[in-house]
Amino acid sequence: MTAERRFYITTPIYYVNDMPHLGHAYTTVAADALARFMRLDGYRVKFLTGTDEHGQKVAASARSAGISPQEFADRVSLSFREMTGLLAISNDDFIRTTEPRHRRAVEALWRELERRGEIYLGRFAGWYSVRDEAFYGEDELQDGKAPTGAEVEWVEEENYFFRLSRWGERLLAYYEANPEAIGPKSRKNEVVSFIKSGLNDLSISRTGFSWGIPVPGNPRHVVYVWLDALINYLSAIGYPDVENPEFSTYWPADLHLVGKDILRFHAVYWPAFLMAAGLPPPRRVFAHGWWTVEGEKMSKSLGNFIPPERLVAIYGRDAVRYFLLRELPFGSDGDFSRRAVVARLNGDLANDFGNLAQRVLVMIGRNCGGRVPEPGGEGEALLANARGLLPALREHMREEAFHLALEAIWRVVGEANRYVDAAAPWALARTDRRRMESVLYALAETIRRLAIVVQPFVPEAAERLLGQLAVAPAARSFAALEESPLIPGTALPEPEGIFPRFVEKTLSCEAGGAR
RNA sequence: GGGCCCGUAGUUCAGCUGGUCAGAACGCGCCGCUCAUAACGGCGUUGUCGCAGGUUCGAGUCCUGCCGGGCCUACCA
Numbered sequence: 014m015t016a017e018r019r020f021y022i023t024t025p026i027y028y029v030n031d032m033p034h035l036g037h038a039y040t041t042v043a044a045d046a047l048a049r050f051m052r053l054d055g056y057r058v059k060f061l062t063g064t065d066e067h068g069q070k071v072a073a074s075a076r077s078a079g080i081s082p083q084e085f086a087d088r089v090s091l092s093f094r095e096m097t098g099l100l101a102i103s104n105d106d107f108i109r110t111t112e113p114r115h116r117r118a119v120e121a122l123w124r125e126l127e128r129r130g131e132i133y134l135g136r137f138a139g140w141y142s143v144r145d146e147a148f149y150g151e152d153e154l155q156d157g158k159a160p161t162g163a164e165v166e167w168v169e170e171e172n173y174f175f176r177l178s179r180w181g182e183r184l185l186a187y188y189e190a191n192p193e194a195i196g197p198k199s200r201k202n203e204v205v206s207f208i209k210s211g212l213n214d215l216s217i218s219r220t221g222f223s224w225g226i227p228v229p230g231n232p233r234h235v236v237y238v239w240l241d242a243l244i245n246y247l248s249a250i251g252y253p254d255v256e257n258p259e260f261s262t263y264w265p266a267d268l269h270l271v272g273k274d275i276l277r278f279h280a281v282y283w284p285a286f287l288m289a290a291g292l293p294p295p296r297r298v299f300a301h302g303w304w305t306v307e308g309e310k311m312s313k314s315l316g317n318f319i320p321p322e323r324l325v326a327i328y329g330r331d332a333v334r335y336f337l338l339r340e341l342p343f344g345s346d347g348d349f350s351r352r353a354v355v356a357r358l359n360g361d362l363a364n365d366f367g368n369l370a371q372r373v374l375v376m377i378g379r380n381c382g383g384r385v386p387e388p389g390g391e392g393e394a395l396l397a398n399a400r401g402l403l404p405a406l407r408e409h410m411r412e413e414a415f416h417l418a419l420e421a422i423w424r425v426v427g428e429a430n431r432y433v434d435a436a437a438p439w440a441l442a443r444t445d446r447r448r449m450e451s452v453l454y455a456l457a458e459t460i461r462r463l464a465i466v467v468q469p470f471v472p473e474a475a476e477r478l479l480g481q482l483a484v485a486p487a488a489r490s491f492a493a494l495e496e497s498p499l500i501p502g503t504a505l506p507e508p509e510g511i512f513p514r515f516v517e518k519t520l521s522c523e524a525g526g527a528r
Numbered sequence: 529g530g531g532c533c534c535g536u537a538g539u540u541c542a543g544c545u546g547g548u549c550a551g552a553a554c555g556c557g558c559c560g561c562u563c564a565u566a567a568c569g570g571c572g573u574u575g576u577c578g579c580a581g582g583u584u585c586g587a588g589u590c591c592u593g594c595c596g597g598g599c600c601u602a603c604c605a
Contacts, residue, residue, distance in 0.1 A: 089588085199532070206531060
């Protein structure tokens with residue numbers, strides 16, 4: 014084999030023109046859950062996120078803020094870095110396109126494309142939208158604006174072009190041979206039909222502003238932001254030094270997680286750039302859906318972008334993570350409403366899982382002297398289901414089906430609750446203590462397994478729960494599921510709730526007010 | 529304009545290649561338990577499966593048209 018079990022996963026690098034919001038949090042949390050899952054499953058993982066900082070829009074925002082583009086980028090980039098802490102994101106690196114290592118990679122890739130004859134200098138005339146970073150044809154304009162509603166200006170400039178038109182057939186062949194390379198399937202179909210409709214050469218440089226990476230050999234041009242940005246996935250693992258172990262270990266990336274709006278860049282342009290430079294394309298790109306907020310589209314005009322820190326302050330880190338991953342199939346659109354979040358939080362987390370752990374641990378505390386009880390063959394059916402969890406989870410996670418993974422875990426939670434009722438250990442405490450111990454052991458062992466597999470999704474709560482079961486940090490990987498069952502007699506700490514119920518704050522000042 | 533997808537219980541949705549496919553969860557009602565975060569468990573509840581035709585022994589499940597919603601892409605310059 015020698016093919017080491019390794020996994021390279023990325024989020025997009027986020028454009029610093031916007032502050033972090035729910036949408037950014039979503040992609041990042043999903044990537045984190047996968048990264049954590051793979052690590053626990055024994056993979057060497059590289060999990061990358063970061064910020065995209067060049068381009069005309071950033072330059073303009075900086076100007077209106079009265080600061081330099083670099084200063085502006087520094088500030089916003091910091092907010093994104095803070096978001097990773099807020100949401101307990103376990104990224105291994107955080108790349109910025111303004112870093113020297115990135116610039117080096119962009120320059121190298123550019124030269125490589127040039128050397129291979131994939132770039133030529135051409136002339137472009139057309140309507141350009143700064144907001145969309147895109148050109149439009151005369152005919153596409155509506156009322157003098159882009160189809161997206163953005164302002165456009167007439168631009169006539171010399172541009173470097175990438176010979177994208179040459180790559181259509183090879184892209185199609187690639188996707189034909191690698192049907193898993195784009196997910197979900199519906200998106201793959203869109204991409205394929207887009208490619209089939211014919212690809213035009215792509216303008217990959219801009220003039221007229223300087224906030225970007227200069228084109229090697231022609232500093233009047235800066236590299237098109239999208240080409241610049243996409244290369245981050247390479248620069249973070251040491252490109253252009255393709256001989257270094259980091260690069261040879263991790264490239265091609267296993268998974269680029271992206272929002273559905275930027276799929277084309279990742280599933281058409283990016284693989285074409287890579288193939289043209291003689292590098293293998295990513296193994297898989299997955300496009301997730303959008304959240305609405307209380308039924309409304311997130312938009313600047315509505316001002317309903319939810320900053321991650323607000324969410325975490327209100328609901329808690331784990332609850333937000335859980336909701337985002339559980340509420341809907343990854344890939345679909347969904348609605349983020351207070352009602353739905355509270356329902357998940359109180360129903361699934363507090364009542365089902367949190368209360369299960371609490372009721373079992375309290376009984377052990379009272380009836381077993383606070384020590385792991387003796388097993389005795391009870392609860393075999395329950396334990397069998399808990400054992401069957403990992404293989405199912407692997408399958409779901411391979412397909413980014415977080416909601417199914419969580420559903421499977423919660424099915425065992427439900428079984429455990431039913432088992433508590435059926436076995437009634439509180440009654441056995443008076444009649445058959447040996448059997449009571451055996452029942453409680455099965456439950457505690459089930460909870461241990463649940464706590465281990467739930468780590469990727471709600472890491473903080475899982476950690477506390479594992480602490481309450483006195484599971485050593487070294488015994489929390491998936492390998493430990495079979496290797497390290499609970500040892501009877503182990504002293505357990507005083508149990509504490511792990512998922513508090515969410516109680517609507519009754520605001521006294523609102524008591525008499527109409528709402 | 530072309531392409532794709534969706535419309536199933538009050539709500540959110542499962543239902544692959546046609547024959548227990550009329551389901552799950554939440555909500556709601558009744559009952560049980562009392563270990564637990566007023567949590568848990570049991571039973572029950574509602575649907576003309578968007579509309580109209582058609583294929584078939586038999587269709588949410590296939591075909592056609594229509595209505596409604598979404599997405600991708602392009603608009604005879």
